[in-house]
Amino acid sequence: MSNAFYKPTIALLLVALLSSTRGLAAAVENAIEEIVVTADFRARSELDMATSVTVMTEAVIKSRSAQHFEELANAVPNVNYASGSNRARFFQIRGIGERSQFVAPINPSVGFLVDNVDFSGAATIATMLDVKQVEILRGPQGTRYGANALAGLINVKTHDPEDQFAASLKLGAADYNTQAITAVVTGPVTESVSARLAVGSHRSDGYYENSFLRTKRNNSQDEQSIRGKLSAEMSANWQLNFSLSHVDIDNGYDAFTLDNSRTTLSDEPGQDQQESLALAIDSSWQLDNFDLKLIVGLADSDMEYGYDEDWTFAGIHPDGYMSRDNYIRDRKTQSLEFRFLSNDSSRLFADSTDWLFGVYTLKSSESLKREYTFLASDFRSDYDFDTAAVFFQLDSSLSEKLTLETGLRVERRDTIYRDSELLGFSPTETLWGGRVAAKYLLNSNTIAYASIARGYKAGGFNTDGTLDADLREFGEEFLVEYEMGIKSSLLENKLYLKAAWFHDDRHEQQVKSSIGRIRANGSTEFVDFIGNAAEGTNNGVEFEAVWYPSEQLGLTASLGLLDATFDSFVNSANQDLSGRDQAHAPGYMAHFAADYSLGAWSLSVSLDAKDDFYFSDSHNIQSDPYELLNMNLSYSSEQWTLSFWGRNLTNQDYAVRGFFFGEFGNDPRKGYAPEPYVQFGETRMVGVSYEVQL
Numbered sequence: 001m002s003n004a005f006y007k008p009t010i011a012l013l014l015v016a017l018l019s020s021t022r023g024l025a026a027a028v029e030n031a032i033e034e035i036v037v038t039a040d041f042r043a044r045s046e047l048d049m050a051t052s053v054t055v056m057t058e059a060v061i062k063s064r065s066a067q068h069f070e071e072l073a074n075a076v077p078n079v080n081y082a083s084g085s086n087r088a089r090f091f092q093i094r095g096i097g098e099r100s101q102f103v104a105p106i107n108p109s110v111g112f113l114v115d116n117v118d119f120s121g122a123a124t125i126a127t128m129l130d131v132k133q134v135e136i137l138r139g140p141q142g143t144r145y146g147a148n149a150l151a152g153l154i155n156v157k158t159h160d161p162e163d164q165f166a167a168s169l170k171l172g173a174a175d176y177n178t179q180a181i182t183a184v185v186t187g188p189v190t191e192s193v194s195a196r197l198a199v200g201s202h203r204s205d206g207y208y209e210n211s212f213l214r215t216k217r218n219n220s221q222d223e224q225s226i227r228g229k230l231s232a233e234m235s236a237n238w239q240l241n242f243s244l245s246h247v248d249i250d251n252g253y254d255a256f257t258l259d260n261s262r263t264t265l266s267d268e269p270g271q272d273q274q275e276s277l278a279l280a281i282d283s284s285w286q287l288d289n290f291d292l293k294l295i296v297g298l299a300d301s302d303m304e305y306g307y308d309e310d311w312t313f314a315g316i317h318p319d320g321y322m323s324r325d326n327y328i329r330d331r332k333t334q335s336l337e338f339r340f341l342s343n344d345s346s347r348l349f350a351d352s353t354d355w356l357f358g359v360y361t362l363k364s365s366e367s368l369k370r371e372y373t374f375l376a377s378d379f380r381s382d383y384d385f386d387t388a389a390v391f392f393q394l395d396s397s398l399s400e401k402l403t404l405e406t407g408l409r410v411e412r413r414d415t416i417y418r419d420s421e422l423l424g425f426s427p428t429e430t431l432w433g434g435r436v437a438a439k440y441l442l443n444s445n446t447i448a449y450a451s452i453a454r455g456y457k458a459g460g461f462n463t464d465g466t467l468d469a470d471l472r473e474f475g476e477e478f479l480v481e482y483e484m485g486i487k488s489s490l491l492e493n494k495l496y497l498k499a500a501w502f503h504d505d506r507h508e509q510q511v512k513s514s515i516g517r518i519r520a521n522g523s524t525e526f527v528d529f530i531g532n533a534a535e536g537t538n539n540g541v542e543f544e545a546v547w548y549p550s551e552q553l554g555l556t557a558s559l560g561l562l563d564a565t566f567d568s569f570v571n572s573a574n575q576d577l578s579g580r581d582q583a584h585a586p587g588y589m590a591h592f593a594a595d596y597s598l599g600a601w602s603l604s605v606s607l608d609a610k611d612d613f614y615f616s617d618s619h620n621i622q623s624d625p626y627e628l629l630n631m632n633l634s635y636s637s638e639q640w641t642l643s644f645w646g647r648n649l650t651n652q653d654y655a656v657r658g659f660f661f662g663e664f665g666n667d668p669r670k671g672y673a674p675e676p677y678v679q680f681g682e683t684r685m686v687g688v689s690y691e692v693q694l
Helices: 003-012 058-063
Strands: 053-057 079-082 090-093 110-114 131-138 152-158 166-174 178-188 193-204 221-235 238-253 270-286 291-308 324-341 353-372 379-397 402-419 428-443 446-457 477-490 495-518 524-547 553-568 588-598 601-610 626-636 640-647 655-660 676-680 685-693
Touching: 053 058, 058 131, 079 655, 090 110, 178 685, 238 291, 428 477
Parallel strands: 110 152
Antiparallel strands: 053 131, 079 090, 131 152, 166 178, 166 685, 178 193, 193 221, 221 238, 238 270, 270 291, 291 324, 324 353, 353 379, 379 402, 402 428, 428 446, 446 477, 477 495, 495 524, 524 553, 553 588, 588 601, 601 626, 626 640, 640 685, 655 676
8 A cells, every 4th residue: 555645635634533432333223232241251241240341342443443452541441551662561450550571570460361362461462453342340350360460351352253254354544654454354164163364464654753863663563463263163062262363563662762752862772572373262061060161372472672771872972871671582371261150950049049160270481581781691581380270159149139249269379480690489379369249230220239359469579689588579469449339221222321439458569669778887778679568549430421312423431530549658769658649540531432423424533531640659750631632534335434533633742651760860961860751652643444345
């Protein structure tokens, strides 16, 4: 495709561009379609789940022209993300979640699954090719997902094969030489087997330029995705599903500047790359006395993340230093889950209670090579852990209106770490989490619920071999969450309302902190380390509404309020942050959208708003509040759709990552004086796409 072909079209129709968070298919039917969440033990309606959950449908993804999940996150209440890379890899839910990874291994607080394959802490590959929906479960998922879901879970579900032949081709172009192509084909292979194949390519120069190297591609994106699926009905009571995917992210990384602009000076720009091959098997048997489910997930990921540490070129100043840092990781994961579920013939207690129990194993191995200018030789490490868990859940109907859900998970984790500095750890932990929830049917269309849940996160260790022995390892972090909510479908399914209130007590919080040690001469040395050094309280509210007042008009609104503070904490700069907000925990997030259709035309407008937040627990630099305006205009016939879209149409500069060099800066021209530095999110993007059903 020629970018020159599309640019005149985009310029002429700029006023018509937009993107939203709800499609118009439901409005045409004059009712909101039921959304089934697949991330729970049993697939069930979103409005029937006694927890706070948001589902971003395919219509949402298309209307925002989203290539990656990070382009959806701003529309989800109390979900934030950290950059410091080309693509967001880490996400935070209700103020909880990691923000970066360098040498030390991490245990993610937010789970990230793609078709049952665990990519927690490695969501660079979260492309939206052929995605049916993204399910965001807020709050600890200790029973369902264990240690990787202390704060919640993001579950990406792609389309399954269809039993009728269908094919589509989509072409797109946008600012910054962005070009995209997607092809999908699905249909029957035999009477009992169906298949689906999706292929997608996305390329963009990115929205940074390098004036030293005279290029605009140092922060470019080159993302290729292939997804294949087979669905087989092996017998009347046996369903077998295979999925295979290959995602190749070959992006540049050159995003920090000395003057906080979008023009860099790096002479050795970095990269943000991940190539992942994943296989999943989902097999279900309906037996006489129970149902059986087998889930297998395998992934092999090669990741490389590096950057020009000085952000400049040789010779910028006589006092300047030159340095480059690069991290190459090879990560393999293997998961296996057996799940036994009651059916109509095996409920307990006078047919009042559904039950399930299961076993789960996860093996993960990760090798690291760090290439750093100031190391005499490359640093290497190996980090392996094996997890085995057992779990159960009971759903008991105490009356026609009242249901009690109880669940428990116990997990055993064995970890081995070795590195080239002769440092080694081999801790073993027993962890547990669970949940009790009461769900009450107020009427045929409204439920109220209350729950208490315990989430947990495995301990870890500090890889700095100079630390005192008692600071090397840290233990489990856990939280206890109290949540109450209400969900309702009103006006003959034309209005959906959801509201939730939560209170989290965080215990033994894992944060970077410091401790004072007395030297031999009587002076005090402050030592930095990650430890169980904080206690915190996270309170908040989440509200979502979808209303179709007419067949043509759909309105969507959501609001997340968050008060996430430290009860007690002294950070690595020896500052007492007790009472201060936790990092990456904006006080509010709001989303508003209006969708209007008239015949073949559809128009959508949305606004995402986010409060300021601290970038880190080690300094006081904050983002600014911001609002992003998105639009989409589409014309559809029976076989094709032409869309003109835009994100961040007011061209706001908003920060997605920030640092402060406390005792030194990074600009030799200013004597390395301490300064704040930020990385900006996506600038204004406008584009056009054409999709045809073949």
